[in-house]
Amino acid sequence: MTHTDKINALALETLLTAAVAAPSIHNTQPWRFGFDLGTRSVTVHADRSRSLALADPDGRAQYLSAGSAVFNLRVAAAHLGWQPVPHLLPDPYDPDLLATVQLTVPTAAAPPDLRTLYPAVARRHSSRMPFTGRPVPEPVVAEMVAGARAEGAHLYVPDILRTRRLLRVTSAAELRNATDKARTAESRAWIAPPGASPYGIPFTTARPLDAAGRMPMRDFTGRPPAPGRPRMRFERHAQVALLWTVGDRPRDWLQAGQALERALLVATVHGVRTSLLHQAMEWPDLREAMRAPSTRWCSPQVLIRFGYGPEAGGTLTPRAEAPPADRRVGHAVRTSNPGPPVPGDGDRRSPSPGTDGPRITAHRGR
Incomplete structure (x- = not known):
């Protein structure tokens, strides 16, 4: 798309619609967005509610989710003809300001690769359905690995034996989650x-469990499985990739989120379906057991399952709307409606059917 100063x-709306299409743990969408006209920057804030x-007691998955949204902002900005310049944790006095994405005039040397990913932003969805078992070609996997590396993270693609081990550890985490009442x-x-x-x-029956018990798909309802949940045979030889970083601090988590979304979009461009297996990351000892071999410093972030399969169909998760901000004001902050309740918090309620999604309310910038 041709660059415009406007x-x-x-x-x-284009920028924010892309941002909210990012994956997030439990589809919490734990972010708020703003726009600073003075610096031409989209601001990304944590929604701690x-x-x-x-x-996710340390907020690691929340940073991972926000990092994915940051990457989608960059892709959408490039699609609109801007050169996006991200700044992570730009204000040490505002811990909720996770990132800004400045829209600058592109140069002749601007790489075109982000623009090519834009069509995949809307098409990318987590697939909780069985895959065919047809292996993803090595060049596609190599491109996913390179995409993660370009964002400062790593993708470890294990062999069959190590894949089974990672899935066993994830299964142990899923069992712990299912038997923990809280x-x-x-x-x-x-x-x-x-x-x-x-x-x-969304509570739907279109989220099958593996009849053979090999694929540890997350069951949000606990044990026993909810009535009507179908059981299907998943791929026998799964393909997975472990996303990991050297460091394990908030900046590393934001980088990992960008690397995650870049790898997922690369897969989507090639018609490859993906889903995220995060359960083992929620238990410190099991997260440690997920470390890639022969690495001195390895902080696992998430396990990606990928392969060929049907369209997501009935497994799609919703997204909050992204109405445009008033361009006349100096600063616009996107605020969220109350989401599903947190256990023990009687004041939190889900929005009633038919209510609007998040709104962008405007106020003067700093």
Whole structure:
């Protein structure tokens, strides 16, 4: 798309629609967005009200989710003809300001690779369905690995034996989650009837479990499985990739989120389906057991399952709407409606069916 100096409501809508298409743990969408006209920067803020106290006590997954949104912002900005310049944790006095993405005039040397990923932003969805078992070609896997590396992270693609080990550790984590009453209550709080909320996981039967028990797909309802949940045979030889970083601090988590989304979009461009297996990352000892071999410093972030399969169909998760901001004001902050309730918090309620998603309310910038 040809570059334009105008940052209007349509451009902001394009940017924010791409941002909220990013994956997030339990589909909490734990972010807020703003726009600073003075610096031509989209601001990304943490929404702490959407944190998971038990599954994500340190906020690592929230930073991972926000990092994925940052990468989508960069892709959308490049699509609109801007050169996006991200700044992670730019204000040490504002820990909720996770990142800014400045829209600068592109140069002749600007790489075109981000623009090519834009069509995949809307097409990328987590697939919880069985894959065919047809192996993904090595050049595609290598491109996913290179994409993660370009964002400062690593993808470890194990052989069959190590894949089975990683899946066994993930299965152990899923069993712990399912038998822990408090964690089950936390995950169930983010289940909503289809169409009732733009956040969380819609309660639907189109999320099968593996009949053979090899593929540890997350069951948000706990044990025993909810009535009507179908059981299907998943691929016998799964392909997975472990996303990891050398460091394990908030900046590393934001970088990992960008690397994750870049790898997922590369896969989507090539018609490859993906899903995220995060359960083992929620238990310190099991996260340690997921470390890639022969690495001195390895902080596992998430396990990616990938392969060929059907369209996501009934397994799609909703997204909050992204209405445009008023371009006349100096600063616009995107605020969220209350999402699914947090266990023990009687004041939190899910939006009623038919209510609007997040709004962008405007106020003067600093």
